[in-house]
Amino acid sequence: MTFRHHDAGEDAYACAEIALAVMREAGAPDIASLARRMNLTRERAGQEARSPDGIAARALRGVAPSRPRVPLLHFVVRGSSGTPYDVRLVETRDGPRLRCTCAGARFRPDCRHVRALANGEIDALLSDNPGDVAALAGLLQTG
Numbered sequence: 001m002t003f004r005h006h007d008a009g010e011d012a013y014a015c016a017e018i019a020l021a022v023m024r025e026a027g028a029p030d031i032a033s034l035a036r037r038m039n040l041t042r043e044r045a046g047q048e049a050r051s052p053d054g055i056a057a058r059a060l061r062g063v064a065p066s067r068p069r070v071p072l073l074h075f076v077v078r079g080s081s082g083t084p085y086d087v088r089l090v091e092t093r094d095g096p097r098l099r100c101t102c103a104g105a106r107f108r109p110d111c112r113h114v115r116a117l118a119n120g121e122i123d124a125l126l127s128d129n130p131g132d133v134a135a136l137a138g139l140l141q142t143g
């Protein structure tokens with residue numbers, strides 16, 4: 001199928017295709033129930049029509065992953081054999097937690113790299129952000 005940008009008919013057709021695809025993905029029986037699920041009911045859309053970010057922006061936010069509540073802290077640590085591992089702060093159901101890419105973390109989430117960073121140890125830190133390690137203590141306590 002050919003598609004011409006900024007042709008009103010083509011744009012409408014593309015929008016409909018996207019809405020139908022999201023509907024299928026969400027398992028919604030019709031557009032109205034999809035809109036309700038996404039909090040895009042007619043009343044809300046009308047009330048916020050003059051807001052700088054319109055219905056399209058909010059629709060995209062509805063399907064895009066929500067913004068994490070924890071800062072995006074990322075560390076690189078040197079494993080015992082010299083292999084670098086990524087350790088990231090992620091939001092979990094139990095609060096902010098560190099997640100490591102090492103093999104051990106698959107069986108035990110608080111692997112030695114996670115425990116070291118949580119304890120403020122920076123001996124194995126390869127990334128240049130020891131300040132972020134210091135900030136971890138406060139962040140992990142809140143969880």
Ligand SMILES: [Zn+2]
Pocket residue numbers: 085100101102103104105111112113114
């Ligand atoms: Zn690890």
